[in-house]
Amino acid sequence: MSQAFDNATEKSVQLSHGGGGKEMNHLIKSIFFKAFNNPILANEEDAAIVNIEGQAAFTTDSFTVAPLFFAGGNIGKLAVAGTVNDLAMMGAEPQYLSCSFIIEEGFPIRQLKEIVDTMAKELHKSCTRVVCGDTKVVPKGCADGLFINTSGVGRILKPNISVKNLQVGDAIIVSGDIGRHGAAILMAREGLALESELTSDCANLWPIVEQLIAANIDIHAMRDATRGGLAAVLNEWAVASNVGINVEESLIPVSDEVKGLCELYGFEPHDLANEGTFILAVPSDIAAGVVEIIQRYGHCHQAAIIGRVDADHQGKVVLKTPWGSSRYLDLPHGELLPRIC
Amino acid sequence: MIELKQLYQGFRDPDTINNLSKEIHRLANGYSGKINIMEVCGGHTHTIMKYGLNQLLPSNIEFVHGPGCPVCVMPKERIDHAAILASQDNVILVTLGDMIRVPGSKGSLAQFRAKGCDIRPIYDPLDTLTIARENPDKTVIFFAIGFETSTPMTAVLIEQAESQNIDNLLFHINHVLVPPAIDAVMADPQATVNAFIGPAHVSVISGAKLYRHTVEQYATPVVVAGFEPVDVMESILRIVKQKVADVAELDVQYSRAVSEDGNVHAQQKVNKYMMVRPQFRWRGLGPLADSALMLRPEYAHRNAELIYAEKLDVADIDDHKACQCGDILRGIAKPKDCKVFGRGCTPESPLGSCMVSSEGACNAYYRYNGV
Numbered sequence: 009m010s011q012a013f014d015n016a017t018e019k020s021v022q023l024s025h026g027g028g029g030k031e032m033n034h035l036i037k038s039i040f041f042k043a044f045n046n047p048i049l050a051n052e053e054d055a056a057i058v059n060i061e062g063q064a065a066f067t068t069d070s071f072t073v074a075p076l077f078f079a080g081g082n083i084g085k086l087a088v089a090g091t092v093n094d095l096a097m098m099g100a101e102p103q104y105l106s107c108s109f110i111i112e113e114g115f116p117i118r119q120l121k122e123i124v125d126t127m128a129k130e131l132h133k134s135c136t137r138v139v140c141g142d143t144k145v146v147p148k149g150c151a152d153g154l155f156i157n158t159s160g161v162g163r164i165l166k167p168n169i170s171v172k173n174l175q176v177g178d179a180i181i182v183s184g185d186i187g188r189h190g191a192a193i194l195m196a197r198e199g200l201a202l203e204s205e206l207t208s209d210c211a212n213l214w215p216i217v218e219q220l221i222a223a224n225i226d227i228h229a230m231r232d233a234t235r236g237g238l239a240a241v242l243n244e245w246a247v248a249s250n251v252g253i254n255v256e257e258s259l260i261p262v263s264d265e266v267k268g269l270c271e272l273y274g275f276e277p278h279d280l281a282n283e284g285t286f287i288l289a290v291p292s293d294i295a296a297g298v299v300e301i302i303q304r305y306g307h308c309h310q311a312a313i314i315g316r317v318d319a320d321h322q323g324k325v326v327l328k329t330p331w332g333s334s335r336y337l338d339l340p341h342g343e344l345l346p347r348i349c
Numbered sequence: 350m351i352e353l354k355q356l357y358q359g360f361r362d363p364d365t366i367n368n369l370s371k372e373i374h375r376l377a378n379g380y381s382g383k384i385n386i387m388e389v390c391g392g393h394t395h396t397i398m399k400y401g402l403n404q405l406l407p408s409n410i411e412f413v414h415g416p417g418c419p420v421c422v423m424p425k426e427r428i429d430h431a432a433i434l435a436s437q438d439n440v441i442l443v444t445l446g447d448m449i450r451v452p453g454s455k456g457s458l459a460q461f462r463a464k465g466c467d468i469r470p471i472y473d474p475l476d477t478l479t480i481a482r483e484n485p486d487k488t489v490i491f492f493a494i495g496f497e498t499s500t501p502m503t504a505v506l507i508e509q510a511e512s513q514n515i516d517n518l519l520f521h522i523n524h525v526l527v528p529p530a531i532d533a534v535m536a537d538p539q540a541t542v543n544a545f546i547g548p549a550h551v552s553v554i555s556g557a558k559l560y561r562h563t564v565e566q567y568a569t570p571v572v573v574a575g576f577e578p579v580d581v582m583e584s585i586l587r588i589v590k591q592k593v594a595d596v597a598e599l600d601v602q603y604s605r606a607v608s609e610d611g612n613v614h615a616q617q618k619v620n621k622y623m624m625v626r627p628q629f630r631w632r633g634l635g636p637l638a639d640s641a642l643m644l645r646p647e648y649a650h651r652n653a654e655l656i657y658a659e660k661l662d663v664a665d666i667d668d669h670k671a672c673q674c675g676d677i678l679r680g681i682a683k684p685k686d687c688k689v690f691g692r693g694c695t696p697e698s699p700l701g702s703c704m705v706s707s708e709g710a711c712n713a714y715y716r717y718n719g720v
Contacts, residue, residue: 258363273472274707321720326720329363329400329401330361330363331363331366331367331370331400331405331578332363332367332404332405333400333401333402333404333405334401334404334720335398335399335400335401335717335718335720336716336717336718336719336720338715338716338717341696341697
């Protein structure tokens, strides 16, 4: 069945691929089943039958990104890493994912295959399986190429990780340099003629979290700093736990490329999205050991303690500059738009 | 090709900033008067607030925030023009940055976009050429905003449209000029400003000579400053030195890019396509003679204001009564003097432009101040 796509006689997705008939069956079998190959999916029942022991975490997310391909990943990598990371951040081992595609008529088959193959590779990193899914094809102009929704179920291995669980005295740790995903997307979107090795930080975080859980680390709060970046996570935590958070600007790792791009557009690295960088709150006395565990991973060698939780400025995040002044690190507002001059 | 790493220049050395602060304290302590420095440009306001530089200064130095944010000074009727143009059949409206967030009398451009208007914020004005080329059956209107800094980019866009015969690209020009705004601030009897930090990027184009009139007319020091923390602190030190020596001079701190005459080529290009507009109404400052630009008559075929004149109301529309953006832009009030600051007026739900714009004084105070 896959011959037709492999020899490229069909180059793009047609409305008929979403019609529920022969063509749709062809698309699903030759692309999705081939990439996500596993016995539960292959059963082709109306719903997947799965086994979960104990407490489970369940999450869903929809992915729309322009452009669909960017330095360091594509929408497929995001769709798997994003949902796996949401589970991991709750101390849950990701186990089963669902996956729904909304495809615009005319979308190149070659790109769809590339995206799905990336998803399969990403799933493999956390031994997670796509066990059910859905495909819709919408007329040209009704979607921006491809939208993906993934939902995920995971088994809780470490309970009580919560935004409400920050304690005065906790250390705040960031797992790597911040802002790279937002900056990479901005560069790809605007076609900037800039020479840079900047890539998205998009990554599956479960392997690191698994090690932290295995080391029995007392994690009070943990969150991946996606849209809204570091600033959004810290503000959400400060409000939810009714504490103040103080961070030192000089301790926050930011690459030269991201700093440069922020200079150009008037953005702040703390507001830019990440897709493989997460923030933790842990008791201060174990913080250095936590950083050491995280740094063992290739993309996390810049993990660092960036601040502390305290009782002042409840509900606020205070950023201390390297020259001794302080200011609030506010939530980013609305769309990120560049300065005018 | 620009090397992205080169953009981060490192004018944020803590030791340098702390040493500048100590020197400013030492000199200002020997000065008996108050030094009220207006930073004309919103970019400087944000540098000061974002990096907490105001916390590093002695109590006899105060910042007064000026009218130099192109979004903040745009009156509602001009934003309404943009919304009306965007609402026309087969029109794509293109504009820069956070202009789309500022409320006009019937809503912001972002709200009109949500209603289905084709409104596109862009990073580079030349992107408008691509939009016009890709949409030959539509009229693309560039809603041009900004001070002397961004005007040459509009001039280049007009030049490209002319030379490439891109006939579906029109312009609604709202470019404004810094010197008349400074004159308007100083003409106010309540004005307390006795020194200026001049925007460096304006001077890169227009030259430092742009501020000679200010120095001579008002006997105030003007230091043309860059936007990094070290730039601003060094400029403050230079102002204090002038005050202590009781002189008023034009001084260029941002000498790495600013010359006396500026970019003459860019000025010529602007003059080729645009001319001074007899009058332009500024938000907060009211109507100011010779304070803005318009297309020259020979480019009337690209002038959206003329082509859509029948649909564009020219009546003045005042701000919300409770909003004090006008006084803040004139330098006679601080954001926290405004009764609705942080309550009825926030970045998520702004009443006035100073809260909307990322370069606005209220936005800077709301985001960074009060620790």
